[in-house]
Amino acid sequence: MAEVEAAVAEKDREDGFLPGPMNRRSFLVRTGGAAAVAGTATALGPAASVLAAPKAPSSSSSASPLPSAQAVLADGRDLVDHEVVELAALLQAGEVSSAELTQAYLDRINALNGPFETYADNNHYNAFVRIDADAALAAARTADELLAAGRRDGTAVPFLCGIPMGFKDSIGTNGYAQQNGTVAFLGNLAIEDSTPVAHLRAKGVVPLGITVCSAYSGTIAGTFSGNAWDLDYVPGGSSQGSGVAPIARLAAATLGEETGGSIIFPAACNGASAIKPSQGLVSTAGVMPLSPGYDTIGPITRSGRDAALIMNALIGEDPFGDPQTLAVPAGFPSLSLTPRLGSKPLAGTTIGINKTDWLTVAVGETTETKRNVDPQSLYGAPHLAAFERLRGELTSMGAKVVEFNGVDFLEFSEEANPYYNNPDALMTIEGVNVTPANAVVNPNRYDIRYTEAVREFAETRPSAQATELLKQYGRQEDWDKAILQQSAITTAVRREGERRRRKWAANYKAAFDEAGVDFMVVMTLGDKPALRADSRYPCRRNNQLANSMSFPMVSFPIGYDPEGMPICAQFKGPRFSEPQLVQAMVDYQARHPEHHTARPPDYEEKASMKLSRKQSLALETEDLSLSSDPLISEENFR
Numbered sequence: 001m002a003e004v005e006a007a008v009a010e011k012d013r014e015d016g017f018l019p020g021p022m023n024r025r026s027f028l029v030r031t032g033g034a035a036a037v038a039g040t041a042t043a044l045g046p047a048a049s050v051l052a053a054p055k056a057p058s059s060s061s062s063a064s065p066l067p068s069a070q071a072v073l074a075d076g077r078d079l080v081d082h083e084v085v086e087l088a089a090l091l092q093a094g095e096v097s098s099a100e101l102t103q104a105y106l107d108r109i110n111a112l113n114g115p116f117e118t119y120a121d122n123n124h125y126n127a128f129v130r131i132d133a134d135a136a137l138a139a140a141r142t143a144d145e146l147l148a149a150g151r152r153d154g155t156a157v158p159f160l161c162g163i164p165m166g167f168k169d170s171i172g173t174n175g176y177a178q179q180n181g182t183v184a185f186l187g188n189l190a191i192e193d194s195t196p197v198a199h200l201r202a203k204g205v206v207p208l209g210i211t212v213c214s215a216y217s218g219t220i221a222g223t224f225s226g227n228a229w230d231l232d233y234v235p236g237g238s239s240q241g242s243g244v245a246p247i248a249r250l251a252a253a254t255l256g257e258e259t260g261g262s263i264i265f266p267a268a269c270n271g272a273s274a275i276k277p278s279q280g281l282v283s284t285a286g287v288m289p290l291s292p293g294y295d296t297i298g299p300i301t302r303s304g305r306d307a308a309l310i311m312n313a314l315i316g317e318d319p320f321g322d323p324q325t326l327a328v329p330a331g332f333p334s335l336s337l338t339p340r341l342g343s344k345p346l347a348g349t350t351i352g353i354n355k356t357d358w359l360t361v362a363v364g365e366t367t368e369t370k371r372n373v374d375p376q377s378l379y380g381a382p383h384l385a386a387f388e389r390l391r392g393e394l395t396s397m398g399a400k401v402v403e404f405n406g407v408d409f410l411e412f413s414e415e416a417n418p419y420y421n422n423p424d425a426l427m428t429i430e431g432v433n434v435t436p437a438n439a440v441v442n443p444n445r446y447d448i449r450y451t452e453a454v455r456e457f458a459e460t461r462p463s464a465q466a467t468e469l470l471k472q473y474g475r476q477e478d479w480d481k482a483i484l485q486q487s488a489i490t491t492a493v494r495r496e497g498e499r500r501r502r503k504w505a506a507n508y509k510a511a512f513d514e515a516g517v518d519f520m521v522v523m524t525l526g527d528k529p530a531l532r533a534d535s536r537y538p539c540r541r542n543n544q545l546a547n548s549m550s551f552p553m554v555s556f557p558i559g560y561d562p563e564g565m566p567i568c569a570q571f572k573g574p575r576f577s578e579p580q581l582v583q584a585m586v587d588y589q590a591r592h593p594e595h596h597t598a599r600p601p602d603y604e605e606k607a608s609m610k611l612s613r614k615q616s617l618a619l620e621t622e623d624l625s626l627s628s629d630p631l632i633s634e635e636n637f638r
Contacts, residue, residue: 161204194286271566285321439497
């Protein structure tokens with residue numbers, strides 16, 4: 001232990017930390033909250049003053065990010081089929097009202113969503129678990145007044161004003177029940193907006209309602225919703241309703257929340273365009289937390305430019321709600337909504353294909369990580385063909401696409417992976433080993449009263465709810481044991497865990513730099529999604545990688561398989577590389593719009609789609625290797 005203390009002290013001096021105890025709890029705990037168990041996140045990494053702003057992409061093709069209203073009207077599509085930026089053009093020009101647009105989405109929700117308040121299959125999309133039509137229409141009428149005043153007075157009105165959106169069941173939205181995917185949280189009401197929702201309301205966004213998520217946001221295998229393209233297939237999780245709603249045209253866009261794959265997986269399953277930001281770029285204050293320091297909020301939309309427009313509204317410091325936002329580099333640029341000029345917009349960009357990004361695949365009733373097996377060799381034939389086509393398309397756009405060896409995340413060493421799923425025991429608490437991830441996640445949870453808040457809520461609820469919450473949040477069904485595991489980690493061990501997390505991210509970034517790679521391209525799903533009756537994903541179970549390093553990702557469709565299911569790719573880069581990732585996605589979609597503008601036909605209810613999953617208090621029983629919780633995922637891995 002003395003060696004750990006000395007090493008941490010030396011690293012603190014190198015990083016400019018002042019000596020003294022680490023006690024962030026009094027600073028972090030909110031006196032109010034968006035929900036009874038909502039909390040805040042804790043800081044990761046160095047302060048903003050020691051980081052340089054990301055390099056902004058070169059100039060785009062237009063001074064305005066919006067298309068002309070006339071061009072939007074001329075394309076003949078139904079109102080709800082347009083992207084956010086196209087709807088914004090119509091709203092700004094007065095060609096459509098927000099009330100009209102909001103009613104159009106409400107009509108589709110009423111026709112296609114199915115019964116509300118259902119954490120189970122409802123034989124419809126089940127993207128929204130609850131709505132408030134009256135509140136949505138009132139907000140739309142207010143937006144229309146602002147838009148009309150702007151046109152009359154010539155004052156600028158935010159582009160998002162009047163845009164109807166849905167928010168995940170874990171993201172605090174004032175006036176709504178907030179249940180995090182389970183009736184175990186019945187009675188949990190948001191008493192204020194989370195910071196991201198507050199930012200969007202300030203821009204005039206119209207909240208349609210709350211999108212369904214996996215129970216406790218605990219798994220990326222969603223089964224409550226039906227996939228936007230085929231109800232028989234999983235929609236991804238935990239932000240499953242948020243992934244379905246924009247593609248099924250039940251909302252213009254949504255917010256999702258990710259701890260380990262929960263934005264990227266539903267985007268990939270439904271063919272959406274999404275941004276999973278770096279931790280700290282968007283405040284998570286007011287989210288019902290799963291793993292503070294990993295949790296992050298981002299948009300799920302139909303196009304990259306839509307996602308960028310929404311993300312720009314979410315970015316901002318929130319020092320008392322989420323200190324991670326203080327790590328965002330000064331001068332962080334707005335994300336681009338417009339493609340770059342010329343036939344080679346990606347000239348000067350090197351995109352890597354990581355040959356050590358091992359996939360974990362389903363083998364019978366278990367899973368197996370295929371180490372030393374080319375990840376692309378495990379893709380299904382349609383996905384591999386689409387990936388190779390994408391490689392050629394990126395090259396034709398001027399990018400240099402190279403294969404490289406990143407960090408082998410199964411090599412547990414200081415030089416490779418000292419953190420993610422690393423089994424090293426830094427200390428023990430009542431016979432339980434504290435691994436590097438435990439040393440970070442558990443103190444972060446203690447800082448925000450993660451377990452105590454749920455216990456206090458459970459004490460106000462009927463016994464069945466209280467018992468289920470205890471099973472989920474207590475250790476061995478004991479509240480005090482869970483709190484002890486979070487509170488008893490020493491300052492030195494916590495510092496060592498955080499040092500290892502930073503080193504892990506630095507090692508990965510060094511592998512990029514050594515290969516001259518700006519960011520990498522990958523497929524989160526190397527085959528079509530599983531059937532909902534199965535819910536086992538065919539590949540890529542290492543869904544915690546990006547969050548463990550605080551690396552951003554973007555996801556976007558690149559084609560469709562012979563059965564009409566979407567095929568998506570993702571860019572992943574170093575922390576705060578969103579400007580480069582988003583610009584490349586926008587550039588690609590401008591030249592290949594056929595993928596993100598495709599829309600599924602409205603489903604016809606299928607007689608075969610009768611899973612009869614009962615709504616219950618219990619956690620979904622999917623494969624735990626798909627857990628969004630880094631500590632559960634780590635235990636399952638070992």
